Amino acid sequence: MLRALPAQDSPRRTDREAPVARGGAASRVITSWKQETKLWRLGRIMSDSSGRLYNPRMPLPVRPMVTIRRTSAADIRTLHAFELDEASNELAGTKPRDWPTFQRRWTEILADPEGRATGVTPRVILADGVLAGAINISPQDGSDTLGYWIARTLWGRGIATRAVALLLREFTRRPIYATAAGHNVPSIRVLEKNGFEMVSRCVTPETSRTVQRETVTLVLE
Ligand SMILES: CC(C)(COP(=O)(O)OP(=O)(O)OC[C@H]1O[C@@H](n2cnc3c(N)ncnc32)[C@H](O)[C@@H]1OP(=O)(O)O)[C@@H](O)C(=O)NCCC(=O)NCCS
Numbered sequence: 769m770l771r772a773l774p775a776q777d778s779p780r781r782t783d784r785e786a787p788v789a790r791g792g793a794a795s796r797v798i799t800s801w802k803q804e805t806k807l808w809r810l811g812r813i814m815s816d817s818s819g820r821l822y823n824p825r826m827p828l829p830v831r832p833m834v835t836i837r838r839t840s841a842a843d844i845r846t847l848h849a850f851e852l853d854e855a856s857n858e859l860a861g862t863k864p865r866d867w868p869t870f871q872r873r874w875t876e877i878l879a880d881p882e883g884r885a886t887g888v889t890p891r892v893i894l895a896d897g898v899l900a901g902a903i904n905i906s907p908q909d910g911s912d913t914l915g916y917w918i919a920r921t922l923w924g925r926g927i928a929t930r931a932v933a934l935l936l937r938e939f940t941r942r943p944i945y946a947t948a949a950g951h952n953v954p955s956i957r958v959l960e961k962n963g964f965e966m967v968s969r970c971v972t973p974e975t976s977r978t979v980q981r982e983t984v985t986l987v988l989e
Contacts, residue, residue, distance in 0.1 A: 830925055831925060831926050832895035832896040832898075832900075832922075832925060832927065833895070833896050833897075834893060834894070834895055834900075834926070834927050834930035834931055834934065835893075835894045835897075835934070836891040836892065836893055836894070836903060836931055836934045836935060836938075837891060837892060837894065838881070838890065838891060838892075839874075839877075839878065839890040839891060839892050839902065839904075840878070840892075841874075841878055843892050843899060843902075844870070844871065844874045844878075846899050847870075847874075847892070847899075847901075847902050847917075848865075848867060848870045848871075850901060850902070850917055850918075850919050850920075851864045851865065851870065851917065852864045853919075853920050855920055856917065856920050859949070859951075859952050859954070859955075860917075860948075860949060860952060860955070861949030861951070861952065861978055861979050861981040861983075862977055862978050862979070863976070863977055863978065863979065865977075877890050878890075886906070887906060887907040888904055888905070888906040888907075889904060889905040889906075889935075889939055890902070890904045891903050891904065891931075891935060893916070893918065893927060893928075893931040895922055895925070895927050899919075900918060900919055900922050900927055901916060901917050901918035901919055901922070901927065901928070901931070902916065902917050903915070903916040903917075903928075903931045903932065903935050904916070905935070905939055905944065908945070911943070911944075911945045912939075912941060912943070912944045912945065913944070913945045913946060913947070914932065914935070914944050914945070914946040914959075915946070916928050916931060916932065916955075916958075923954070924954075928954075928955075928958045929958050929961050929962065932958055932959070932962045933962055936962060936963075936988070942988060942989055943987050943988060943989050944964075944987070944988045945985060945986070945987050946959050946964060946985070946986050946987075946988075947983050947984065947985050947986075948983070948984055948986070949978075949981045949982065949983060949984075950969060950981065950982030950983065950984050951981075951982070956984060956986070959986045959988075960986070962988070963988050964986035964987060964988045965986060965987060965988075965989075966984055966985070966986050967985050967986060967987050968984070968985045969982060969983070969984045969985075970982070970983060971983070
């Protein structure tokens with residue numbers, strides 16, 4: 769079972785050798801301590817249950833096995849590292865939150881596991897057991913609204929499509945809404961493949977979380 773390690777701590781080291789990634793494929797080997805530390809800060813170092821380190825840029829199977837589970841405090845650092853990725857924000861038309869803001873929000877969500885106060889259903893996405901992203905349903909303007917985020921290194925493997933299908937099976941209240949930047953074709957495609965239909969398209973102003981952009985709204989009735 770693979771798990772993400774918190775990005776802020778030092779990686780565990782039991783010897784002086786460069787850590788070798790799981791599986792032994794050349795592309796998975798972390799070749800130097802410097803590289804390892806840099807990746808660690810970026811939240812891109814993972815360890816398996818015996819503490820071996822590997823680089824999740826490794827080639828996962830093209831279609832990994834996707835599962836979702838309840839989000840835990842141990843996931844938050846890695847999810848924040850995913851949220852900081854520039855290309856992801858460009859695609860989503862969003863602005864990343866700084867760590868204190870992100871941490872404050874997640875402390876509130878995790879303190880309310882049934883979502884009675886926050887109304888949030890928080891889940892993480894695992895690809896072959898590796899933390900690959902987040903998927904949540906949260907109330908926006910009084911409606912259940914779906915959002916998701918996949919680590920950039922894992923895009924294009926069907927992970928979001930499958931994770932949405934899994935959460936829709938678990939969360940059965942309808943309708944569910946989702947919004948996406950008009951240019952975020954992959955996200956719109958993920959939603960349409962799960963039965964969502966476009967209901968509106970308009971330019972939305974800049975907010976603390978989004979840039980000014982064309983925003984499309986989709987619904988699953
Ligand atoms: C959007 C996002 C969640 C997609 O995740 P993913 O795991 O790569 O998605 P999937 O692999 O399940 O599916 C992507 C679909 O978009 C398609 N796609 C990707 N780029 C495309 C493009 N430029 N034009 C048309 N289709 C495109 C893929 O082919 C695939 O469809 P298919 O299965 O019919 O071939 C991911 O890019 C992401 O996390 N982006 C940053 C955050 C974000 O945008 N979140 C959503 C906010 S609304």
